[in-house]
Amino acid sequence: MAPGIRHIASINDLTNSEIERIFDVADNYLDSLGDPEFKHRIGESTDKAKGRILASLFYEPSTRTRLSFESAMLRLGGQIVTSADPATSSVAKGESLADSVRVVSNYADVIVLRHPRDGAARLAAEYANVPIINGGDGAHEHPTQTLCDLFTLRRENKHLKDLNVAISGDLRGSRTIHSFVYALARFGANIMLMPAKGMELPAHVDARLREEFNCRTVPKEKYQRENSAIDALYVTPDKPHQLSLIPNVDIDEAVDVKLRKKIDVFYVTRFQKERWAQASGDYPKIDAKFLKEAKYAETSVLHPLPRVGELDVSLDSDSRAVYFRQAAYGVPIRMALIDLLIHSKDGLARYDGGFDATGRTLYDRPNSVGMRCANPNCIVHDPLERHYTRNKFWLMAGNEGAQRLRCIYCESDIEEYVVANSKKHEFNVMADGEHTDDTVFFRNEEDARQAGYRDKGKKRA
Amino acid sequence: MAPGIRHIASINDLTNSEIERIFDVADNYLDSLGDPEFKHRIGESTDKAKGRILASLFYEPSTRTRLSFESAMLRLGGQIVTSADPATSSVAKGESLADSVRVVSNYADVIVLRHPRDGAARLAAEYANVPIINGGDGAHEHPTQTLCDLFTLRRENKHLKDLNVAISGDLRGSRTIHSFVYALARFGANIMLMPAKGMELPAHVDARLREEFNCRTVPKEKYQRENSAIDALYVTPDKPHQLSLIPNVDIDEAVDVKLRKKIDVFYVTRFQKERWAQASGDYPKIDAKFLKEAKYAETSVLHPLPRVGELDVSLDSDSRAVYFRQAAYGVPIRMALIDLLIHSKDGLARYDGGFDATGRTLYDRPNSVGMRCANPNCIVHDPLERHYTRNKFWLMAGNEGAQRLRCIYCESDIEEYVVANSKKHEFNVMADGEHTDDTVFFRNEEDARQAGYRDKGKKRA
């Protein structure tokens, strides 16, 4: 990874203050429009990206993400080069993503990447010499969509803190949702999940909401009579760490107050057919009838689009529908992000680092040594990238004190593993957290034995 | 449809005076070239589109239409974003055209659309917030190709009125031809059709030429001895409505004079393999031998390109071949059109409305109610658009006083239908033209009965 270059692989690569700064800049772009007929003049007043080139590297279909980035770059006075079809790019010849971004770094000043593999943007960031912006990587994250979503909420609701946000649909396959819930938690919103059957939030996303972003999950009996559709509910403590210090027994008065509020936002997502074989029969369909309850009377309805049936067209003329405004904000938001990224060296913007990653320890071994990421769609399992990835995990403090490993690429977690010593060729050698340069992790004892290791008998806690 | 925004879905969305204005502007662009070596300087002297973005939305293959639009936009000082492959766009995820153009309206100031369905451009115009230009929709129309064709005729022949224009090939599947014959009729040219076997002009195009644009068809015995290859011949009266008032019995002296003239223009089209399964065996092939008759001695040979065998390469060096000049005019013509469209709000151009549509009545029902368009390739039958289209027909006065319905999207006609009353649940309720808000049309009595309607016995005239 080239030093001093800023990449946006996750929404958590931006601090809250940076996100708010992006919103302020986007507000300025929008305000300078005035008369909507003058929207085309956005570019005329700015030359923020003059002489710079944005490269779109898209390994998956896209219209709105790619075109909105390209439009944003042009409105900033910059230029674009595009590779939107894997079949007509060097990937058709078998080139790795790592080599591709290294080469394209020579042709552009910033790269937007979309890729079918979880963690692809983080891998690209390790090899690129210009900023990488994640335009969606597998089922992992889609941070710039989240910037548009949050910005929409701020403009519609004037605040983010304490918003009640319901989220419906494919919460497992939708990368958009993963970035979104982190951001909601970080800005103090309450998250009400209404997943399609079998499409609940991934376990590692749930764990991060609770452990890293201090969300408190509310027991179902607390809300299920009033909101039977809600499958999980996360509230954010008014003071950081306040609730997380209390054991999982009771919910204080503040939470009850939050729950009595109406639903401020209803966020609908499509079934991610490209990540799943097929949908189960009962994918939720949101229409005017669904939203007729009193608690939805003033709800803002959002959708990242495209929609494929889960959001009824009859809602389009409903005053609660804000999804087309949400789409319209894509250009000013991405203008603001590009502006800040390409000027982060020139002193016009000084990013002060991503969301807190201090205190984590990095485990970094060649990909032939020990355990690999357990997520089969992680970029480390892409055959083209096998020479460009390593077995890299963050050592995370788990829920009950037990340690958890987080893949640095796709950010999925591994809780069950065996600790070994590569020098002594022994496994079950030490308790959690007592690691040295010789530590190697295995998936299980069988794998360790296969690798020629002897059992030392000191199992993890 | 956003008010005050001008769309070009059909050549008939432009008045004759607007078309002539576009030609004057294009002439200026060409004249300013002077030395052909300086063609690249077109853009240097104009900043007509500075700060504006053109989006190419192409759902079908194209080289010349897309690249000539994009080149035109760049030569005007504007910028471009491109989505040229349905497989790598949001349509691959199942997004409707209606949603796509609504979203892309945020990224661009004008959209050029190509789509395999008839009437797609009209549907897009209903949802876009920026001007839609039809870059070819199914077998319906291709108005900007017609602008190039007419402009070529004007430059080659100095006039359009009374030109004898022969048209050869696939007149049924070629959208180019449909726009072209309307324009020829409107500018007073005579149209001599030489279709490939089974590829005659669609019935509704023929009807419009005769009924709407006042063409007079000439009986075959009048010309077949001299021009046996001609299958149908339309002459335009010297004074509007002059001939159309005379019953279909005789042809006056003026027509004989027109017929004795030589062929001024020979327009060749390729077989539209993307619209038909396969060509019949005898597709016409035009070569020097074919054109050796005296009447072709000074004929301008045009072709919209690409050609695939129907126009012999040996003609390329023939002085009558103007098809490469015709292609070259694509950029200045599209510069003029874009220029006028994006400035139609700023007072630089004031379009005064499309070709006369006054006097038509609109029938507009939900797509679940009554009869749908009978054209199976109409955009209303695209599964992705089913929630975005309605059953909308213009009520047209037919040939013998009988009423005809014209789909507002694909402009194909329906002559046979049943009139019903949705309130009383009765069909065969009234004569042509006596419609109310409760009127519903059905394809036939069987369909009306299936929908639970009772026969009232009052059939259409």
Add this chain to the structure above:
Amino acid sequence: MAPGIRHIASINDLTNSEIERIFDVADNYLDSLGDPEFKHRIGESTDKAKGRILASLFYEPSTRTRLSFESAMLRLGGQIVTSADPATSSVAKGESLADSVRVVSNYADVIVLRHPRDGAARLAAEYANVPIINGGDGAHEHPTQTLCDLFTLRRENKHLKDLNVAISGDLRGSRTIHSFVYALARFGANIMLMPAKGMELPAHVDARLREEFNCRTVPKEKYQRENSAIDALYVTPDKPHQLSLIPNVDIDEAVDVKLRKKIDVFYVTRFQKERWAQASGDYPKIDAKFLKEAKYAETSVLHPLPRVGELDVSLDSDSRAVYFRQAAYGVPIRMALIDLLIHSKDGLARYDGGFDATGRTLYDRPNSVGMRCANPNCIVHDPLERHYTRNKFWLMAGNEGAQRLRCIYCESDIEEYVVANSKKHEFNVMADGEHTDDTVFFRNEEDARQAGYRDKGKKRA
């Protein structure tokens, strides 16, 4: 071919002094960068291509060639239009390359072409009205890659003359290699070939190195003890024509000196899977182990990229690896080339003609008459181009005085053929070189007889 327009179909369309001029311009672009952080400012200081448009016409997959050309054009202040996918272009409708480039000439000021057929760029140059740059045509040539390669050698080694350059891999299918070896010979480098089994340099490339560029092949016994991996070795005489005058018996002292030198450059190429069904089992793989011999201690390792396994990733951090710098030079080199091409008319650059083609005689017959090119992948055999190509051969003086025919498109050679007279309908009519306007060539006597010719009995020498 439009007069006065310069095309780059082969590296031999540029003289040595022109190539050096391109390098000087590229050096200037690079030097003006200074701080690498300012690379994005290349474009700000130049408006060399303002108002000009580059069209990318790519009929085969590409990332680096297309994006580096487009980036170069934008950095020069110009604009781009792109057709990168045959499936979404007019070729899907069956349009010929000849017609396509003729039409696209109206939309752009320079065209970069990539095509799967050998000789496609030369055909395009015959029909285009703007400069054609060959971005790779089949297995024929890739001249701009060679410009990057040579420029890399000059910057790494400070000189080209007498460099010892080893080349490994698929020397038969790699168009990059063919342009490269011509250029190496012309600049006085020594060429050491290490082909994969069955992938030796094509015979006509070998012949040109020896006959046209004055290379001397060295007998294997001279070097095989020290360099058993080398399959063929070409040395360039210190004085032009010096060695070529000596019969193929001995090698002078100068050659021995050259051979004792270390390997200066190791050029690795991938297996061209798109040109071959499959690789044999023993494709060479270059890694640190391979390069551990003393003669490689200071070798620059180059690769045109993409790589697909033949160049080990572990080398990336080796100081001898220069392939990523090589890729980075793509933009300034192409800026210099475009700059010179588009200004060749305005006096800013005066090209003085390509590599010496004087003394050649052109044989030019319709493609229905006599022998066609023997290379099945030559553009003349593309069904779409059958009406746009002729049987055109350069009459070349062969090795032993015997005449050889070189296809003007793909530059492959034919040594065995029969000379006939089309007027007298006789074959075996005359000795090599005694040709008239009535001369026709046939592949063999059988073909001549089939065409109705009589044997005159006067066979070629």
